[in-house]
Amino acid sequence: MGSLFLGSSGFTRRSVLLAGHDYGFNRTIIDPITLSYSIELLLRRFLLIRRSLLSVGILLPALCTSLTAQSESDTTVTRRFEVTDIQSKITIDGVLDEPVWSTAPGIGDLIQRQPNPGGTPSEKTEVTLLHDSDYLYIGIVAHDSEANKINSTEMSRDASLRSDDQIEILLDTFRDRQNAFYFATNPNGALVDGLAFGNKDLNTDWNAIWDLRTQRTDDGWTAEIAIPFKSLNFPPDSSVWGFNIQRNIVRKLEENAWSGARLENDFLQVSEAGILENMTGLNQGIGLDVRPFIASSWSHSRGNVLDSSTSESNDDFDFEPGLDIFWNI
DSSP states (O other), rough: OOOOOOSSSSEEEEEEEEETTTEEEEEEEOOHHHHHHHHHHHHHHHHHHHHHHHHHHHHHHHHHHHHHHHHHHHHHHEEEEEEEEEEEEOOOSSOOOSSSHHHHHHHOOOOEEEEETTSSOSSSSEEEEEESSEEEEEEEEEEEEEOOOOOOOOTTTTTOOOOOOOEEEETTTTOOOOOOEEEEOOOOOEEEEEEETTEEEEEEOOOOOOOOEEEETTTEEEEEEEEEESOOOOOOOOOOEEEEEEEEGGGGGEEEESSSSTTTTTTTGGGGOEEEEEOOOOOOOEEEEEEEEEEEEEEEEHHHHHHHGOOSEEEEEEEEEEEEEEOOO
């Protein structure tokens, strides 16, 4: 038989006699006061752990529910806008002085995609959409508190605008969330257009006939755009298009989009576009647009001052007529 001795602290040698064998082992002799204090300490720790577990049990489900709701909100809520149908004439001059530009509702604030995803843009951008039977009109007021620092150098057709302040537009006319018509411009009024596909690629070999004018102001810059419906393909029985617009402010490395403004998204991801409604009564025509133009050139050659027979200057003028023909197949 073995025995437990509660006495002074320390270690003592005890033996247990089992089946004629002596099994020696070390036993800790515990003071009663020390034992009572240890038990009390263990109880306190147990209660503290229990309280913490209860708190986690209460808060964790609520937190998970909140995150799930937020995730569902981010993935299911799609921005929508009803385009104003107009009958009045719009003159494309970049001024936006027709009364309808100020009375029609705007599409709402853009949202910062970078550098602060989901944040408020550092500069306000006002966008208004109108349409009649022949054109989609887009009016843009790009406010800038430092208008003298606006970057804009390109002017050629389909130029890369990565180094310029710019506006980009996507029109997913079939609402297939994979393909879209792409339009872009800068404060100089450069014409850039193409076809966005595969949620990341852009083909600028496609060119449409569309009208655009921009204006610099003390408060930033404006753009007035008219896109003919005969330059686009779309199902005549559908009143809903996919749409997105983005403004880039180069000096701030800032991108602000209307829909899908998350850092992991690229603007060319057509699947992140919002929705335009009331796209009805549109005249697609036969998709044939012909525009005549005249190209001119002038060259000036100076005479040889050392040779009196060739000392006179010569000016040559050349005019060549031409046609821009656009057939939307």
